[in-house]
Amino acid sequence: MDFQTVVRKRRMLRSFEPRPLAPEMVERILANAQRAPSAGFSQGWAFLVLEGDTETRRYWDAVGPADADAFRWQDLYKAPLLIVCLSHKAAYLDRYAETDKGWTDRSEAHWPAPYWDIDTGMAAMLMLLTAVDLGLGALFFGIPVGKIAAFRTAFGVPEAYSPIGTVAIGYPKPHDPPSPSLKRGHRPPAEVIHRGRW
Numbered sequence: 001m002d003f004q005t006v007v008r009k010r011r012m013l014r015s016f017e018p019r020p021l022a023p024e025m026v027e028r029i030l031a032n033a034q035r036a037p038s039a040g041f042s043q044g045w046a047f048l049v050l051e052g053d054t055e056t057r058r059y060w061d062a063v064g065p066a067d068a069d070a071f072r073w074q075d076l077y078k079a080p081l082l083i084v085c086l087s088h089k090a091a092y093l094d095r096y097a098e099t100d101k102g103w104t105d106r107s108e109a110h111w112p113a114p115y116w117d118i119d120t121g122m123a124a125m126l127m128l129l130t131a132v133d134l135g136l137g138a139l140f141f142g143i144p145v146g147k148i149a150a151f152r153t154a155f156g157v158p159e160a161y162s163p164i165g166t167v168a169i170g171y172p173k174p175h176d177p178p179s180p181s182l183k184r185g186h187r188p189p190a191e192v193i194h195r196g197r198w
Contacts, residue, residue, distance in 0.1 A: 006132045012179065013137030015075035016170035020052065025134050026081060029169065032130045033083075036123035039115040040101060044091030045123050046161055048084040056082050059166075062154035063147040075176075076139065079168035083127060084143075084151075086161040087120040120164050127167045137172035140165050 026049070033047060050056050059082050065071045092115060093106040103110050124140055131138035142165045143151055151163060 001133050006129050010128055010132050012139045013172050013176050014073040014139055014179070015173035015176035016079040016137060016168070017173050018053070018078040018080060019171050020080045021136070021170065025136070026051065028134065029081075029083070029127050029130045032126045033085075033123040036119060036126050038119040038122075039092060040095045042092045042095040042116075042119070044088040044095075044116045045120040046086045046088060047123075048086065048155055048157065050082040050084070052080060056080070058154055059084075059151075062150045063143050075173050076168060078173075079139075079170040081169040083167045083169070084155075084163050085120050085124045085127075085165055085167065086157065086163050087114075087116040088161050089114070089116045090160055092116045117162070117164050124165060124167055127169070131167075131169050135171075136169055137176070139168045141168070142166075 030047060030049065033045075034043075036045075038044065050059050056077070056079065060077055064077075071077075089108075092111075093103075093108070095101065096103040096110065097106050128138045128140060143163050148163060151157065152159070157163070
């Protein structure tokens with residue numbers, strides 16, 4: 001698929017068919033995620049891969065809504081692949097304390113933004129784009145703050161890794177109802193693009 005077509009077709013999909021994905025699709029999505037840029041080539045990310053109903057059900061049991069039956073997007077539960085994207089801040093602080101970088105104090109004050117989260121987000125975007133290129137649908141969503149402890153317990157995730165979000169991937173169900181948020185439309189370029197100065 002042409003890259004511009006991939007970008008144009010990318011949207012957050014919430015309705016999936018329960019069909020499993022071919023292993024080579026899953027491996028391509030994960031391989032492309034690891035091609036994301038990272039400051040100092042720190043690669044301070046990790047991906048928890050959950051495939052099939054048994055594994056994804058454990059996820060929803062840990063972090064899903066309290067009243068699962070009342071959840072608006074029931075077909076989201078059918079996504080055959082969930083990938084939780086986790087950032088690892090210490091990997092960046094350690095990398096930049098090395099001699100070629102020299103921030104031996106490991107202070108976060110050197111960082112204008114949390115690159116560990118940003119780079120992990122870029123990896124998630126590559127997953128979303130790869131899904132479109134494979135003819136699949138995908139959704140990126142966060143884990144509610146109050147459910148992070150339950151998520152860690154359910155999957156044995158170390159405290160050093162912070163979940164920045166989950167990517168649900170699968171075959172799109174026909175007639176996925178659009179999100180009400182889409183009614184907002186894209187902001188005009190003149191509002192977001194500033195050429196030469198603000």
